[in-house]
Amino acid sequence: MSEVFKHAKLGNIELSNRLVVAPMSRISAEHEGEPTELMEDYYRRFAEGGFDLIIGEGVYVDRKASQAYQYQPGLTDDEQQAAWKKVVGGVHQAGSAMICQLMHSGAQMQYNRFCEHPMGLSDVVPKGKPLSIYGNLEDWVKPEPMDDGHINQIMNGFVGAAKRAKAAGFDGIELQGADGYLLNQFLSTHFNTRKDQWGGNLEGRLRFLIMITRAVRDACGEDYVIGMRLSQITPTDDDYQWPEGEDGLRYVLEHLRDAGLSYVHTHDVAVNRKSLKDSDKSIAEVASEVEGLQLIINGGVSENNIEDIAAQYQDALISMGRKALVHQDLPKRLKEGLDIYELDPTMLEPKATIQHELNWRKINL
Numbered sequence: 001m002s003e004v005f006k007h008a009k010l011g012n013i014e015l016s017n018r019l020v021v022a023p024m025s026r027i028s029a030e031h032e033g034e035p036t037e038l039m040e041d042y043y044r045r046f047a048e049g050g051f052d053l054i055i056g057e058g059v060y061v062d063r064k065a066s067q068a069y070q071y072q073p074g075l076t077d078d079e080q081q082a083a084w085k086k087v088v089g090g091v092h093q094a095g096s097a098m099i100c101q102l103m104h105s106g107a108q109m110q111y112n113r114f115c116e117h118p119m120g121l122s123d124v125v126p127k128g129k130p131l132s133i134y135g136n137l138e139d140w141v142k143p144e145p146m147d148d149g150h151i152n153q154i155m156n157g158f159v160g161a162a163k164r165a166k167a168a169g170f171d172g173i174e175l176q177g178a179d180g181y182l183l184n185q186f187l188s189t190h191f192n193t194r195k196d197q198w199g200g201n202l203e204g205r206l207r208f209l210i211m212i213t214r215a216v217r218d219a220c221g222e223d224y225v226i227g228m229r230l231s232q233i234t235p236t237d238d239d240y241q242w243p244e245g246e247d248g249l250r251y252v253l254e255h256l257r258d259a260g261l262s263y264v265h266t267h268d269v270a271v272n273r274k275s276l277k278d279s280d281k282s283i284a285e286v287a288s289e290v291e292g293l294q295l296i297i298n299g300g301v302s303e304n305n306i307e308d309i310a311a312q313y314q315d316a317l318i319s320m321g322r323k324a325l326v327h328q329d330l331p332k333r334l335k336e337g338l339d340i341y342e343l344d345p346t347m348l349e350p351k352a353t354i355q356h357e358l359n360w361r362k363i364n365l
């Protein structure tokens with residue numbers, strides 16, 4: 001594991017290894033969106049387990065249409081900010097850094113306590129069915145298409161939440177531009193059927209992502225770590241492809257870098273899946289070729305392939321989701337060659353809450 005356990009940096013964050021906890025929604029906040037003590041303990045356990053960098057779960061950014069799930073944490077008021085400060089404080093005390101993932105549900109909304117209908121770029125719903133581990137919604141609700149006023153408000157929400165994240169002590173922010181949430185919907189021709197300045201060709205579909213990157217960079221300062229997660233896949237669609245393929249992705253990444261992005265966090269079913277249209281490269285490979293933009297790679301990394309992946313992507317950090325959920329001390333286990341198990345889905349069923357996980361551990365371990 002010599003490639004994995006070597007010194008690394010993300011912006012100005014110093015790391016003793018290249019392992020990162022991937023963002024994972026645990027719908028365990030208060031109804032009003034404040035993180036709880038259970039969440040404080042949960043995040044601290046990753047730090048104590050040897051993860052030097054944790055990317056927190058997707059946090060909603062405004063008191064309008066951004067919340068996606070009941071019991072999702074937010075970062076929209078002083079109470080939520082103060083509660084996050086405790087979570088981050090615990091992680092810092094254990095010697096690790098934490099990034100806050102900022103997200104807006106757009107059409108992919110399962111519950112929102114501020115508004116009845118999802119707001120989307122068009123009236124298109126996500127493919128498949130809502131995720132039962134996050135709530136009880138049976139079918140997607142048709143979103144109301146946003147006008148320019150709504151889109152401007154969304155910008156304010158992200159900027160406000162980014163400032164709060166910095167004030168709460170987070171070491172950086174990650175804009176959730178992947179997995180079918182609103183920023184991802186802008187790029188997707190499935191969701192974005194607009195004919196105005198926010199839609200159409202790639203330039204139009206990328207416009208808002210560039211504007212928001214610039215705006216949070218201006219708000220948070222030159223040295224703050226600002227990343228964006230990107231994927232073609234969504235939780236209910238592994239097959240979507242951006243029409244512009246490899247060249248389009250390169251165009252997206254170069255423009256986001258120029259707008260002030262520190263890193264991109266790629267997500268696919270597997271890091272090396274060649275999923276781009278008419279290309280023999282993976283998303284991660286294309287991203288690794290873009291100069292001046294740091295890279296975090298995600299998707300299907302395990303104890304069996306991590307050494308090869310770490311050697312292939314020498315400069316990248318590697319984020320892990322499910323394996324980290326099973327073993328919050330995964331870095332220690334990898335280092336010492338201890339047993340590592342697959343995620344048993346019943347740990348997250350019927351709901352993906354931390355309390356359910358703890359009950360599951362008592363019975364099963």
Ligand SMILES: Cc1cc2nc3c(=O)[nH]c(=O)nc-3n(C[C@H](O)[C@H](O)[C@H](O)COP(=O)(O)O)c2cc1C
Pocket residue numbers: 022023024025026057058101176178179229267298299300301319320321322323348352
């Ligand atoms: C329970 C659960 C919740 C997740 N929530 C989020 C989230 O809030 N934001 C996000 O970007 N990805 C989320 N993901 C996706 C993970 O970050 C990761 O991309 C996925 O698990 C694939 O990586 P893995 O193969 O290492 O598990 C979630 C995954 C799981 C299992």
